[in-house]
Amino acid sequence: LQPKRTLRLVLWTAEEQGGIGAFQYYQLHKVNISNYSLVMESDSGTFLPTGLQFSGSEKARAIMKEVMSLLQPLNITQVFCDGEGTDINFWIQAGVPGASLRDDLYKYFSFHHSHGDTMTVMDPKQMNVAAAVWAVVAYVIADIEEMLPRS
Numbered sequence: 391l392q393p394k395r396t397l398r399l400v401l402w403t404a405e406e407q408g409g410i411g412a413f414q415y416y417q418l419h420k421v422n423i424s425n426y427s428l429v430m431e432s433d434s435g436t437f438l439p440t441g442l443q444f445s446g447s448e449k450a451r452a453i454m455k456e457v458m459s460l461l462q463p464l465n466i467t468q469v470f471c472d473g474e475g476t477d478i479n480f481w482i483q484a485g486v487p488g489a490s491l492r493d494d495l496y497k498y499f500s501f502h503h504s505h506g507d508t509m510t511v512m513d514p515k516q517m518n519v520a521a522a523v524w525a526v527v528a529y530v531i532a533d534i535e536e537m538l539p540r541s
């Protein structure tokens with residue numbers, strides 16, 4: 391499967407130190423901002439997703455709802471508000487639609503920033519579902535004819 395547009399996976403560094411990696415990336419790439427359809431961030435664990443948080447125009451939100459409806463077989467179709475995240479906020483503030491993975495945070499702060507935060511606490515099935523949500527949304531948005539409308 392090859393979508394019409396490029397998908398880019400970015401592993402930003404130094405988020406906790408003030409979004410330094412995200413700022414550097416923005417500085418280097420904002421020259422091409424008019425070609426960015428959507429920025430997405432996963433920064434709240436990879437537990438069972440409940441949907442996506444989204445920030446963007448009403449038109450873009452309507453399209454995101456259509457895209458998420460493709461995930462009906464997984465029952466993960468909800469589009470919430472507030473897609474912001476430290477590593478994507480520069481883009482969102484400059485007008486690019488943004489989305490964050492929304493998942494079940496019940497256990498997140500049991501591990502977060504602790505020595506218990508290792509791969510062994512991950513549930514592979516839940517991670518697979520989170521990856522599926524990411525892959526479907528990224529692929530479809532990159533493959534639809536038009537970019538997500540900004541207004």
Ligand SMILES: *[C@@H]1O[C@H](CO)[C@@H](O)[C@H](O)[C@H]1NC(C)=O
Nearest residue numbers: 417418419420421422423425
């Ligand atoms: C910006 O886009 C142009 C034209 O597609 C490309 O040549 C250039 O490498 C891009 N710059 C960055 C920093 O990605």
Ligand SMILES: *[C@@H]1O[C@H](CO)[C@@H](O)[C@H](O)[C@H]1NC(C)=O
Nearest residue numbers: 419420421422423424425426
């Ligand atoms: C956007 O993408 C098109 C198609 O690849 C390219 O021709 C154009 O130079 C790009 N514009 C910017 C600002 O990167």
Ligand SMILES: *[C@@H]1O[C@H](CO)[C@@H](O)[C@H](O)[C@H]1NC(C)=O
Nearest residue numbers: 439440441464465466467468
């Ligand atoms: C589907 O998801 C909704 C919202 O998260 C939940 O309330 C409902 O119980 C789920 N249905 C099934 C069949 O899992």
